Amino acid sequence: MRKLVNDPDRLVDDMIDGYVAAYGDLVSRGDHPRVVVRRRSKPRGRVGIAIGNGSGHEPIALGWIGAGMLDANAVGEVFAAPPPDLVLEAIRASDRGAGVLLLVSRHAGDVINAEMAVELARAEGLRVEPLLMYDDVSSAPKGREEDRRGAPGTTFVYKVVGARAEEGASLDELVALGSRVRDATRTLAAALAPGVSPLTGRPMFSLPEGEVFLGMGVHGEPGLRSVTSATADELVREMMPEILDDLPFERGDEVLVLVNGMGGTTLMELLVVHRSVAAVLEERGVVPYRPLVGSFVTTQEMAGFSISLCRLDDEIRRAWDAPVRAPFFHRPEEANP
Amino acid sequence: MRKLVNDPDRLVDDMIDGYVAAYGDLVSRGDHPRVVVRRRSKPRGRVGIAIGNGSGHEPIALGWIGAGMLDANAVGEVFAAPPPDLVLEAIRASDRGAGVLLLVSRHAGDVINAEMAVELARAEGLRVEPLLMYDDVSSAPKGREEDRRGAPGTTFVYKVVGARAEEGASLDELVALGSRVRDATRTLAAALAPGVSPLTGRPMFSLPEGEVFLGMGVHGEPGLRSVTSATADELVREMMPEILDDLPFERGDEVLVLVNGMGGTTLMELLVVHRSVAAVLEERGVVPYRPLVGSFVTTQEMAGFSISLCRLDDEIRRAWDAPVRAPFFHRPEEANP
Numbered sequence: 001m002r003k004l005v006n007d008p009d010r011l012v013d014d015m016i017d018g019y020v021a022a023y024g025d026l027v028s029r030g031d032h033p034r035v036v037v038r039r040r041s042k043p044r045g046r047v048g049i050a051i052g053n054g055s056g057h058e059p060i061a062l063g064w065i066g067a068g069m070l071d072a073n074a075v076g077e078v079f080a081a082p083p084p085d086l087v088l089e090a091i092r093a094s095d096r097g098a099g100v101l102l103l104v105s106r107h108a109g110d111v112i113n114a115e116m117a118v119e120l121a122r123a124e125g126l127r128v129e130p131l132l133m134y135d136d137v138s139s140a141p142k143g144r145e146e147d148r149r150g151a152p153g154t155t156f157v158y159k160v161v162g163a164r165a166e167e168g169a170s171l172d173e174l175v176a177l178g179s180r181v182r183d184a185t186r187t188l189a190a191a192l193a194p195g196v197s198p199l200t201g202r203p204m205f206s207l208p209e210g211e212v213f214l215g216m217g218v219h220g221e222p223g224l225r226s227v228t229s230a231t232a233d234e235l236v237r238e239m240m241p242e243i244l245d246d247l248p249f250e251r252g253d254e255v256l257v258l259v260n261g262m263g264g265t266t267l268m269e270l271l272v273v274h275r276s277v278a279a280v281l282e283e284r285g286v287v288p289y290r291p292l293v294g295s296f297v298t299t300q301e302m303a304g305f306s307i308s309l310c311r312l313d314d315e316i317r318r319a320w321d322a323p324v325r326a327p328f329f330h331r332p333e334e335a336n337p
Numbered sequence: 338m339r340k341l342v343n344d345p346d347r348l349v350d351d352m353i354d355g356y357v358a359a360y361g362d363l364v365s366r367g368d369h370p371r372v373v374v375r376r377r378s379k380p381r382g383r384v385g386i387a388i389g390n391g392s393g394h395e396p397i398a399l400g401w402i403g404a405g406m407l408d409a410n411a412v413g414e415v416f417a418a419p420p421p422d423l424v425l426e427a428i429r430a431s432d433r434g435a436g437v438l439l440l441v442s443r444h445a446g447d448v449i450n451a452e453m454a455v456e457l458a459r460a461e462g463l464r465v466e467p468l469l470m471y472d473d474v475s476s477a478p479k480g481r482e483e484d485r486r487g488a489p490g491t492t493f494v495y496k497v498v499g500a501r502a503e504e505g506a507s508l509d510e511l512v513a514l515g516s517r518v519r520d521a522t523r524t525l526a527a528a529l530a531p532g533v534s535p536l537t538g539r540p541m542f543s544l545p546e547g548e549v550f551l552g553m554g555v556h557g558e559p560g561l562r563s564v565t566s567a568t569a570d571e572l573v574r575e576m577m578p579e580i581l582d583d584l585p586f587e588r589g590d591e592v593l594v595l596v597n598g599m600g601g602t603t604l605m606e607l608l609v610v611h612r613s614v615a616a617v618l619e620e621r622g623v624v625p626y627r628p629l630v631g632s633f634v635t636t637q638e639m640a641g642f643s644i645s646l647c648r649l650d651d652e653i654r655r656a657w658d659a660p661v662r663a664p665f666f667h668r669p670e671e672a673n674p
Contacts, residue, residue, distance in 0.1 A: 004607075271353075275351050
């Protein structure tokens, strides 16, 4: 399989070129060519939301820049955390005088570079707070939640803190809210086939035919175990207790639901998976609220999906429903309910 | 590669189950279980917009049901046109007393079944007009446009007639407008690797390693020729004259642009492709207006993309900008421009 690239060394720059050319009414390059920002900045006096991440997982994170979500993204090389000075540029670019919340999906390189960027920003007199995000139940046992990896359930944090920052919440309030969303979120992934590296043109890992890896991370990190489930429904029924019993989610809880494709799994299949997720939730008496299905956090054309749940409260629900104007985040409400 | 299905015979029903379970605030099943409709109908006295299509191409068409776009979709089996009686159900479901526009992407089975459905509907006293859509420049030579296949450029028709129907345009006006959009639209596709049939689990066609088929249709139909272009930019530069010179699009024209992924091509690559499209348009003096990039009309995980252009006029531009509330169509405007 061939990849549609020009020079691999220019891949990230070419991608950003193509993005700001297509969506220039919404996003633009910042002062640094590897930082993408909102075309029209958030009003002064509001808290900025910044993130740095390796590229190759699109549409996250550059696709989620816009009113109601992110202010600036430091775009790293493919699958590589952006360096501290680049993350610092994203912090600067999102500062509107009321401090910056730096979202950090918990992977070793991202955490180290973010911590250094925060130090550099504070040395410049900027007010910035990092928020570590971790939701993958397969990456560390219960009781050691803070050792877990960031996974697609971080979507809930982006959306919720993005909405409340737009409305004027303070930095302290956003740190508390983002921590609450994170602590109420659990994710488990299933990988069926590897993606292809856009740098080498080769599969990113190998996986025996017919096996499914439960718990694989967004870069192919190992997880819980492999299974040979035959159907979508059997696979979901294998996964859901790992998620539900970890928080635990209990009868009567209302939850946000994300069924996320890893890139190479069709929407048809993701909808079939969602059917099984909804069935298990109903059996458990857990009540879904405006679920989201699609390929938002990808690893090139890796085949597979993840299931994420977040226990709701009123503030989280309102923030989930709030409008967002990002090129690649979309969960509309009925216009005239 | 494995597919996430349960029983292949239940695949389409399972998909619809999963869809209406996730997006039940926006869509629901109609009176027939294979027809998906808006949860809240369009007001009476507005023209309904209906379509029947084979499934396996999601998010089109069931993902585009919602205010400002489609009213009802007859969901066929995988890659198979829905039978006339099912298309009739979609026509009935979208009738609000002012007639129905039935959109038909030009493929043999879809056209025959749509014509029969129109006859059946008229025999019941319903007012319905079919609109044949064809935009693939590779499928018949210039001068025989009406023999061409429907391709992803039909997206422009869906969006534009959907917006104007919502605003109250008459059926005659919508037929004229839809025809104008179709006649101003041209598409060319490039296929890099086949998708896998969800029914058989096998690749849907074969393609020599390193070759790219120009002009492949959405079911793998043959097109212009195969090429061995080395980079995204070279491939786009091979394709653009076929599109631009066919209408032709001329210096000073404003155009809608769609770079559509076939399913297995990453957003990163599609953005790189868009960069090249934008460069060629600039060289030609053709002016893009709020382009759209993403995987909207897919063929399972087929790798490849298409480029579609539509020459704008003021009515088309306003309709492109109009709000839409469908689960899987999204092209936001800046909230406060």
